[in-house]
Amino acid sequence: MMNDPTxxxxxxxxxxxxxxxxxxxxxxxxxxxxxxxxxxxxxHLKPGEVVGLVGHNGAGKSTLMNVLAGTxxxxxxxxxxxxxxxxxxxxxxAQQAGLRxxxxxxxxxxxxxSAENTRIVHRPLRGLGWRRRxxxxxxxxxxxxxxxxxxxxxxxxxxxxIGERQMVEIARxxxxxxxxxxxxxxxxxxxxxxxxxxxQLLAHIRRxxxxxxxxxxxxxxxxxxxxxxxxxxxxxxxxxVAERPTAGLSRAALVELMGSIERPRxxxxxxxxxxxxxxxxxxxxxxxxxxxxxxxxxxxxxxGLDGHGQRERLRAMFYAARRQREALPGxxxxxxxxxxxxxxxxxxxxxxxxxxxxxLTRGGMISSAAARKLAETWSDRLKVKAPSIDTPIxxxxxxxxxxxxxxxxxxxDAEVIxxxxxxxGVDVGTKQEVYRLIRAEAENGRSFVWYTTELEELTNCExxxxxxxxxxxxxxxxxxxxxxxxxxxxxxxEHV
Amino acid sequence: xxxxAARVSARSSSNARPALLNALQVGLPAVALLVMLVIxxxxxxxxxxxxxxxxxxxxxxxxxxxxxxxxxxxxxxDIDLSNGAFVGLITCITALYxxxxxxxxxxxxxxxxxxxxxxxxxxxxxQLPSIIVTLGMSFIWLGIAVILLPAxxxxxPVWLAAFMSWQPPLMPLSIWLAALAALxxxxxxxxxxxGAVLRGAGGNPRAVERAGWSVIGIRVTVxxxxxxxxxxxxxxxxxxxxxxxxxxxxxxxxxxxxAVILGGGAFxxxxxxxxxxxxxxxxxxxxxxxxxxxxxPPTWQIGAQGVILFLVLAGRVLLSERAR
Numbered sequence: 001m002m003n004d005p006t007x008x009x010x011x012x013x014x015x016x017x018x019x020x021x022x023x024x025x026x027x028x029x030x031x032x033x034x035x036x037x038x039x040x041x042x043x044h045l046k047p048g049e050v051v052g053l054v055g056h057n058g059a060g061k062s063t064l065m066n067v068l069a070g071t072x073x074x075x076x077x078x079x080x081x082x083x084x085x086x087x088x089x090x091x092x093x094a095q096q097a098g099l100r101x102x103x104x105x106x107x108x109x110x111x112x113x114s115a116e117n118t119r120i121v122h123r124p125l126r127g128l129g130w131r132r133r134x135x136x137x138x139x140x141x142x143x144x145x146x147x148x149x150x151x152x153x154x155x156x157x158x159x160x161x162i163g164e165r166q167m168v169e170i171a172r173x174x175x176x177x178x179x180x181x182x183x184x185x186x187x188x189x190x191x192x193x194x195x196x197x198x199x200q201l202l203a204h205i206r207r208x209x210x211x212x213x214x215x216x217x218x219x220x221x222x223x224x225x226x227x228x229x230x231x232x233x234x235x236x237x238x239x240x241v242a243e244r245p246t247a248g249l250s251r252a253a254l255v256e257l258m259g260s261i262e263r264p265r266x267x268x269x270x271x272x273x274x275x276x277x278x279x280x281x282x283x284x285x286x287x288x289x290x291x292x293x294x295x296x297x298x299x300x301x302x303x304g305l306d307g308h309g310q311r312e313r314l315r316a317m318f319y320a321a322r323r324q325r326e327a328l329p330g331x332x333x334x335x336x337x338x339x340x341x342x343x344x345x346x347x348x349x350x351x352x353x354x355x356x357x358x359x360l361t362r363g364g365m366i367s368s369a370a371a372r373k374l375a376e377t378w379s380d381r382l383k384v385k386a387p388s389i390d391t392p393i394x395x396x397x398x399x400x401x402x403x404x405x406x407x408x409x410x411x412x413d414a415e416v417i418x419x420x421x422x423x424x425g426v427d428v429g430t431k432q433e434v435y436r437l438i439r440a441e442a443e444n445g446r447s448f449v450w451y452t453t454e455l456e457e458l459t460n461c462e463x464x465x466x467x468x469x470x471x472x473x474x475x476x477x478x479x480x481x482x483x484x485x486x487x488x489x490x491x492x493x494e495h496v
Numbered sequence: 497x498x499x500x501a502a503r504v505s506a507r508s509s510s511n512a513r514p515a516l517l518n519a520l521q522v523g524l525p526a527v528a529l530l531v532m533l534v535i536x537x538x539x540x541x542x543x544x545x546x547x548x549x550x551x552x553x554x555x556x557x558x559x560x561x562x563x564x565x566x567x568x569x570x571x572x573x574d575i576d577l578s579n580g581a582f583v584g585l586i587t588c589i590t591a592l593y594x595x596x597x598x599x600x601x602x603x604x605x606x607x608x609x610x611x612x613x614x615x616x617x618x619x620x621x622x623q624l625p626s627i628i629v630t631l632g633m634s635f636i637w638l639g640i641a642v643i644l645l646p647a648x649x650x651x652x653p654v655w656l657a658a659f660m661s662w663q664p665p666l667m668p669l670s671i672w673l674a675a676l677a678a679l680x681x682x683x684x685x686x687x688x689x690x691g692a693v694l695r696g697a698g699g700n701p702r703a704v705e706r707a708g709w710s711v712i713g714i715r716v717t718v719x720x721x722x723x724x725x726x727x728x729x730x731x732x733x734x735x736x737x738x739x740x741x742x743x744x745x746x747x748x749x750x751x752x753x754x755a756v757i758l759g760g761g762a763f764x765x766x767x768x769x770x771x772x773x774x775x776x777x778x779x780x781x782x783x784x785x786x787x788x789x790x791x792x793p794p795t796w797q798i799g800a801q802g803v804i805l806f807l808v809l810a811g812r813v814l815l816s817e818r819a820r
Contacts, residue, residue: 107700109766112699318704
C-alpha cells in the first residue's frame with residue numbers, strides 16, 4: 001500500500017538474529033559548556049526488550065534519550081545501531097531507522113488534527129487520499145492501545161483534553177508505514193494518563209515487545225517499571241550506576257540504588273533549630289500539606305521531584321509575605337535567568353541595584369554614586385568575574401550572571417530570601433562559593449527558603465520539606481536529611 | 497458497552513455547538529462581505545451586474561495576492577512588514593523592463609524572490625524577530641524602487657494591461673482570479689499533505705523538526721513562495737495602473753495582515769485559512785467602495801474603513817470566546 005522510502009535494508013536481516021543488539025552506546029558523553037549532562041554512559045537495548053530507566057532529576061535520563069533519538073548531538077562516544085557504527089546522528093535518521101521517541105513535553109502540533117499529526121511523522125502519507133490513509137494508520141493503533149478512547153481523529157489536538165493528547169502522541173509513536181518500527185522511547189508517558197489508560201499502555205508495551213519492538217520506559221512511578229520492564233537501568237549524575245534484571249527487584253531496592261552515592265556533608269550539625277520562633281508560617285492547602293515554618297537565620301530546603309509543586313509554594317510564600325503589613329522584606333532569586341532573572345540589555349550595576357532602588361533614592365532621584373558604591377561592594381563580595389560593573393550582563397557566563405542575581409537579593413534589605421533552584425547549570429566552583437555565602441548570611445540572621453532539584457544542595461539546609469503531588473508531604477530535620485530518605489520520600493506513597 | 501456508547505454520543509452532542517460557532521467564526525468575513533454588497537446594491541441596483549462587479553472588485557486582485565503572501569509568513573508565526581514596499585518595487589521593475597527586456601525583468605524577479613528566501617534564512621538561522629528584519633527590508637525595497645524609478649512612470653506591457661482588462665465569461669476577471677487563488681491556496685495549504693507539515697511548522701517547529709523535517713528548509717520555501725505571491729501582486733497591480741510607482745502600495749502591508757486575521761488566521765502561527773484570507777482581502781477592498789456609495793466624505797473614509805475592520809475583528813474575537 002505504501003511506497004517505500006528506502007529504509008536501511010541490510011539491518012533488517014541483522015535484527016532477525018535475536019541475540020544481536022539493537023542499540024549499543026559506549027562511553028557517551030554530553031556536556032553543555034562546563035556542565036556535564038552525561039559523563040560516559042554505556043547502554044544497550046536488544047530487539048523486543050523493555051528497559052526501565054530511573055533516576056532523580058538531572059540524572060541525565062532525558063539527555064541520553066535525546067542522544068538516541070537524534071535530537072541532541074553527543075559530544076563523544078560510540079553509537080552502534082543494529083551492529084552498524086553510527087557517526088553523525090539526527091532526528092531524521094532516527095526516524096528512518098525506526099526509532100521513535102515520546103518526549104516529556106508533548107510534541108504534537110496543537111494546531112493540527114490527530115490525522116495530520118500522524119502525517120508529520122510518516123513521509124509515505126502523501127498524495128491523494130492521504131488524510132484517509134493517515135486515519136487508517138493511527139486509528140487502529142489507538143483502538144488497540146486504548147480501547148474505547150472516543151477520540152475524534154479530525155479534531156484539532158488543541159481542542160482535546162491533555163490526557164487524550166497524550167494518548168494520541170503515544171499511539172502515533174507505535175504507528176508504522178514504510179519503515180519497520182524497531183524501538184520506542186517513552187519519556188514520562190503516563191504523567192497525564194488516568195489509571196485505566198496507564199494500565200492499557202503498560203499492557204501494550206508488553207504486547208509490542210512480543211512483536212519485537214523494543215521499548216525504553218522512563219518514569220518516576222517505580223511500580224510501572226517493576227510491572228513491565230525486563231531490565232532496569234539506574235542513572236545518577238549523568239552516569240549509569242546500576243543495571244539489574246527487574247525480576248526479583250523491589251521498590252525499596254530501586255530507591256536504594258538511586259541513592260547509592262553518599263555525598264560528603266559539611267553541615268554544622270546539632271544546631272537547635274526549632275528553638276527559635278518562626279518568622280514565617282505558611283499553612284498548606286489541606287491537612288496533608290504541611291505548614292512551612294521559617295525561623296530567623298534558618299535555611300529551609302524544598303526537595304522532591306521537579307514539578308511537584310515546590311515552585312508554586314515558594315511563590316505563594318513570597319507573595320503572602322509581601323502582602324502582610326508588618327512582614328519582613330523578602331527577595332526572590334529566579335532560577336530561570338533568561339526569562340525572569342536578568343534585564344538582558346542592562347549592565348551589571350543596573351541589574352544588581354534594581355531591588356534596592358528605594359534605599360538609593362535621594363530626593364526622588366536615584367543617587368548614582370550610592371548605586372555604584374552598592375554595586376561595587378557586592379560584585380566584589382561575590383567575586384563576579386567582569387572587567388567592570390558597567391559591563392553588559394549578557395557578556396558574563398551563566399554562573400556569573402547568577403552571582404549578580406544573588407547579589408541583587410543580598411544587597412537589598414531583604415531578610416527572607418527565596419531561592420528558586422538558582423544553581424541549575426552553574427559550575428561547581430561557583431556553587432561552592434555561593435553555598436558559603438548563603439551560610440554566612442544565615443549566620444548573620446537572614447533566612448533562606450531554597451527550592452533545589454540537586455540533592456547535594458539540601459545538605460546546606462537545617463530543615464527540608466519533601467514535596468510530592470503538589471503538597472509538602474514530608475518534613476526532615478537535621479541529621480535525618482540524607483539522600484536515601486529524601487528519595488524515599490520523593491517516590492514514596494505511590495498508589496498504582 | 498452501552499456505557500461507552502452513551503459517552504460517545506454525549507461527546508458528539510456537546511461538540512455540535514462549538515462546531516457551529518466555529519463555522520460562524522470562519523464565515524464571518526463572508527457574511528460581512530455579503531452585508532456590504534447588499535447595502536451597495538440597495539443604494540445602486542445598477543451595480544448588481546457583470547460590469548458593476550467588475551468595477552467594485554477590479555482593484556482587489558493585487559491585494560488578494562499580497563494578502564496570500566502575508567498569509568504564508570504569518571503561517572510560520574512571523575510577520576512581513578516589507579510586503580507593500582516589495583509590491584511597489586515589482587511595479588517599478590515591471591513598468592521599466594518587462595516590455596523591452598523581458599529576460600532582465602525575469603532575472604530581477606528571480607533575484608528578488610531569492611532575496612526573500614535569503615531573509616527567511618537569516619531570520620531562522622540568527623533567530624531574529626521577523627518584524628525587525630522585514631521592516632529593514634521594506635526600506636531596502638523602497639530605496640531600490642526609488643533609484644530605479646524616481647518618479648511614477650514607465651509603462652506596463654501591452655499584453656499585461658490587456659489581460660487585466662480582459663472580460664472573461666460568467667464572472668469578472670477579478671472574481672475568477674480570487675476564486676482560483678482561494679482554491680489553489682486551499683488545496684496546497686489546507687488540504688495537501690505538505691500543507692499539514694507547513695502548518696505544523698508554524699504551530700510547533702520543534703515537533704516537526706523532531707519528526708525529521710528540515711524546519712530551515714520549510715522557512716526558506718515559505719518565504720520564497722511569499723516573494724512569488726508578492727511578485728504576482730506587483731504584476732497585476734502594474735497591469736491595472738499601467739505604470740510603475742515605488743509608493744503605490746504601502747497600505748498593502750497592513751491591509752494584508754488585516755485580511756489574514758479577518759480570514760481566521762492567528763499571529764501565533766500555524767492557523768491560517770487561504771479561503772478566509774481571500775474573502776478578507778475582498779472585504780477590505782470593498783469597504784472603500786461601500787463608503788463612497790454611502791457618500792462618506794473622503795476625509796473620513798480611512799477612519800471609517802478602520803471602524804469596519806475593527807467591527808468585523810471584534811465580532812470574530814467574541815465568537816471565538818463563545819466557542820471556547
